[in-house]
Amino acid sequence: MATSRRELNKAATRQGITDAALTLLRSKGPGNFTVEDIADTAGISRRTFFNYFSSTDAALASVTHGFLDNAIQQFKLRPANEPILQSAQEALMALADPMTVAPLAELFTLTQQSTLMSHSELEAWDHCREQITAVARGRAAAGPGAVDELYLRALAGSVISCGKAAMEVWFTRRGADLSPASLAELRQLLIDAMALLGSGFTAGSTPAPSPSASRSS
Amino acid sequence: MATSRRELNKAATRQGITDAALTLLRSKGPGNFTVEDIADTAGISRRTFFNYFSSTDAALASVTHGFLDNAIQQFKLRPANEPILQSAQEALMALADPMTVAPLAELFTLTQQSTLMSHSELEAWDHCREQITAVARGRAAAGPGAVDELYLRALAGSVISCGKAAMEVWFTRRGADLSPASLAELRQLLIDAMALLGSGFTAGSTPAPSPSASRSS
DNA sequence: GTGCAAAGTTGCACGTAGTGTAAATGCGTG
DNA sequence: CACGCATTTACACTACGTGCAACTTTGCAC
Numbered sequence: 001m002a003t004s005r006r007e008l009n010k011a012a013t014r015q016g017i018t019d020a021a022l023t024l025l026r027s028k029g030p031g032n033f034t035v036e037d038i039a040d041t042a043g044i045s046r047r048t049f050f051n052y053f054s055s056t057d058a059a060l061a062s063v064t065h066g067f068l069d070n071a072i073q074q075f076k077l078r079p080a081n082e083p084i085l086q087s088a089q090e091a092l093m094a095l096a097d098p099m100t101v102a103p104l105a106e107l108f109t110l111t112q113q114s115t116l117m118s119h120s121e122l123e124a125w126d127h128c129r130e131q132i133t134a135v136a137r138g139r140a141a142a143g144p145g146a147v148d149e150l151y152l153r154a155l156a157g158s159v160i161s162c163g164k165a166a167m168e169v170w171f172t173r174r175g176a177d178l179s180p181a182s183l184a185e186l187r188q189l190l191i192d193a194m195a196l197l198g199s200g201f202t203a204g205s206t207p208a209p210s211p212s213a214s215r216s217s
Numbered sequence: 218m219a220t221s222r223r224e225l226n227k228a229a230t231r232q233g234i235t236d237a238a239l240t241l242l243r244s245k246g247p248g249n250f251t252v253e254d255i256a257d258t259a260g261i262s263r264r265t266f267f268n269y270f271s272s273t274d275a276a277l278a279s280v281t282h283g284f285l286d287n288a289i290q291q292f293k294l295r296p297a298n299e300p301i302l303q304s305a306q307e308a309l310m311a312l313a314d315p316m317t318v319a320p321l322a323e324l325f326t327l328t329q330q331s332t333l334m335s336h337s338e339l340e341a342w343d344h345c346r347e348q349i350t351a352v353a354r355g356r357a358a359a360g361p362g363a364v365d366e367l368y369l370r371a372l373a374g375s376v377i378s379c380g381k382a383a384m385e386v387w388f389t390r391r392g393a394d395l396s397p398a399s400l401a402e403l404r405q406l407l408i409d410a411m412a413l414l415g416s417g418f419t420a421g422s423t424p425a426p427s428p429s430a431s432r433s434s
Numbered sequence: 435g436t437g438c439a440a441a442g443t444t445g446c447a448c449g450t451a452g453t454g455t456a457a458a459t460g461c462g463t464g
Numbered sequence: 465c466a467c468g469c470a471t472t473t474a475c476a477c478t479a480c481g482t483g484c485a486a487c488t489t490t491g492c493a494c
Contacts (some may be wrong), residue, residue, distance in 0.1 A: 197417065221462080
């Protein structure tokens with residue numbers, strides 16, 4: 001296993017860097033601190049920072065990356081005969097607990113003012129999309145006939161988009177509220193989003209696919 | 218109006234910059250040239266470049282931006298009672314001609330080796346997504362009941378994802394081939410992608426693309 | 435423990451990105 | 465022509481990201 005001194009030190013340094021980056025994000029706001037600030041706060045040299053991350057964004061995006069890696073792990077555990085949409089839903093359900101969601105929620109609220117996600121964060125989501133594509137390809141290959149690339153890519157992309165949409169709506173509505181009621185709403189939003197996708201968005205302007213859907217504005 | 222000497226000069230300079238950027242992209246490959254190179258090629262100063270674009274990526278992404286602006290324009294012309302998915306499909310159909318697609322296809326093939334899209338390019342797609350969301354919101358508001366934010370965001374995001382997926386598959390299959398047969402395949406891919414989305418990806422591993430999936434105009 | 439090799443850290447130098455500022459140049463109008 | 469305004473340009477400055485060559489720490493054999 002990875003319990004040598006070297007591994008531990010590296011992990012600690014890595015964690016120290018993201019902690020420092022988050023601290024500075026909290027105190028100074030996005031874009032108002034430099035790599036040197038992070039390095040100083042973490043007690044390392046500027047050069048060492050770049051040995052771990054390629055940018056400030058990358059350091060912060062490790063939060064998102066961790067969450068999505070977790071999600072992919074859950075996703076891969078789902079039975080191969082389960083529909084992709086349901087696998088995605090179940091994987092996300094497993095992560096809708098306070099401890100897992102908290103870092104992501106804080107990162108989101110702190111970076112809300114900057115319109116678009118950072119490059120590194122988008123990279124993390126895209127990596128997740130590729131993983132989903134790979135799993136879907138594997139499941140399709142097990143069945144009959146040839147694998148349809150369009151189907152795989154469109155499906156994986158849409159799943160990611162809907163997952164993002166659900167989280168965005170939740171963050172927008174609830175901010176960093178991690179109460180049981182709020183998390184229940186997140187779960188419902190994720191379920192609704194996958195249901196919308198599974199039903200082809202057939203509902204009109206007032207869909208409410210699951211009766212107990214959303215709403216609490 | 219926009220025909221003063223100043224306006225013309227500005228437009229010419231802007232075009233000159235993107236042309237220079239594309240020339241260098243062709244000759245040196247992505248990432249192997251600097252802002253100064255572009256400025257020199259375009260015959261302007263480095264500082265002037267930054268008066269027009271915030272980065273090399275942004276200069277190149279103006280190609281994508283132009284295409285998507287065009288798409289949005291078509292999209293907004295669709296009747297308000299038409300389903301969003303069909304509006305999207307029709308808008309894209311209108312752009313599947315050689316002259317419009319060529320620049321995008323070349324940009325794509327030239328930047329294919331770098332895995333993820335540039336930040337500016339993603340920004341362009343995201344801007345398009347927001348426009349779709351806005352149109353969908355407008356249409357939903359015209360109907361009965363309250364507007365469901367989740368529905369809007371999930372739908373717009375999925376439409377973009379499926380459009381991207383169709384184009385990626387086409388680019389991957391046909392490279393920069395702009396023959397009528399190739400463009401017909403692009404149209405079919407776009408139709409199929411929207412059909413997949415509209416049917417909730419219910420098809421199994423072999424959705425059998427060709428004739429059955431199409432239906433439009 | 436001692437010695438050694440591999441892994442990790444650090445300082446330094448270099449080229450590039452992006453921005454503020456003020457001077458210079460070009461354009462439109464009286 | 466001369467004036468007001470928009471645009472371009474040179475210059476300076478901060479910050480990013482990387483290659484490189486010490487230097488320090490860790491793991492391991494003896």
